[in-house]
Amino acid sequence: MRGMRVPDWVQDTRISYDTVAVSYADMLRDALAGEPFQRGILGLFAEVLRARPAGPVADVGCGPGRISGYLREQGLDVFGIDLSPGMVEVARREHPGIRFDEGSMTALDVADGSLAGVLAWFSLIHVPDDEVPGVLAEFRRVLRPGGALLVGFHAGDGSKLKSEGYGGHxxxxxxxxxxxxxxxxxxxxxxxxxxxxxxxxxxxxxxxxFVFANR
Structure with missing residues (x-):
């Protein structure tokens, strides 16, 4: 995005998650332990990928890396990407064996057709409707033919401004x-x-x- 104006929603998302990075990690660190359905959905994604030729898997919008860590435990060659430098810093500290990069899902710094899988785990929820098709085109670009995508998001309809969260920040x-x-x-x-x-x-x-899809 160098040389281009960064959209306001991208800036707001980056700043917001920088602000809450530590408290977010503290509050959700062990959340999967109490979520058998979510573990099952992630396990299914891992099973699908293990049945296909091996390759890197990107956790896009990885936050503090808790889902990346779980997928690594499931045997996937996973790395994380997040818009927030604060989140990336926490993820690197908490999961030192996994690579985490700062980046935007609107313009992924990933080669065409290089990934076996992409996970967007509740990371599209701040992307405006008119920007989603471009993000999905990026996911398709970086996936190889036959690559798998799992998208998790809040179901329903409508938008709401979140002005406070994760410990009152x-x-x-x-x-x-x-x-x-x-x-x-x-x-x-x-x-x-x-x-x-x-x-x-x-x-x-x-x-x-949760929607499962193939390129």
């Missing part, structure tokens, strides 16, 4: 909820084959959606 990001059908439609338009849509309801009025 100030934030300035919009959280976008989307029906799984809409995300699947965007994926098909980007050239992906959608294999599955899953909906998880861990508590009333809270829904997570």
């Amino acid at each position: 100030p934030m300035n990001v919009y959280v976008h909820r989307r029906p799984a059908q809409r995300v699947s439609g965007w994926l098909r338009e980007a050239g992906f084959t959608v294999e599955a849509e899953l909906l998880h309801r861990p508590e009333p009025n809270v829904e997570g959606a």
